[in-house]
Amino acid sequence: HGFPVRMVVPGLYGYVSATKWLTELKVTTFAQDEAYWTPRGYSAEAPIKFASRVDTPKIGEAVDAGKIPIAGVAWAQSVGIERVEVSIDDGDWMPATLSTPINDDTWVQWFMEWDATPGTHYVAVRAINKNGDLQIQERAPIAPNGSSGWQRSLIRVN
DSSP states (O other), rough: SSSSOOOOOOTHHHHHHOBOOOOOOOOGGGGOOOOEEEEEEEOOBBBOOOOOEESSOOOOOBSSEEEEEEEEEEOOOOOOOOEEEEEEEEOOEOOOOOOOOOSTSOOOEEEEEEEEOOEEEEEEEEETTTTTTOOOOBBBTTTTOOOOOOOEEEEEEE
């Protein structure tokens, strides 16, 4: 996994930019060659879409009522994240607190405290990048050029 070199290009999905299993070295141009995944239905160019996700509470694990953290990560490579917002049960969007990322190419951690009440609740997250663009709401699958959509998770509260 990476011998004799492991290369990653910031801002591009790994299937077009990361070298993991090296079988040959060839000097060519982008137009003259075809990547492994391209004939398998993926785009030849794949800039990483900026996105956000909920990492805690974990999907499928119930939490106790009371103050709980809702937290995750967001990224907008080469631009950076301006803010992250969370909505509970389709209510108003509330700002999350952001960590200080190393640079605009790295993920930023976010969190907020929520006074959870018993029952089932939907938590949605979205990000806004430093250009003022809102994360794409519509869901799209991984193929052909990376997934998109606001994450919406069901949380069970005891």
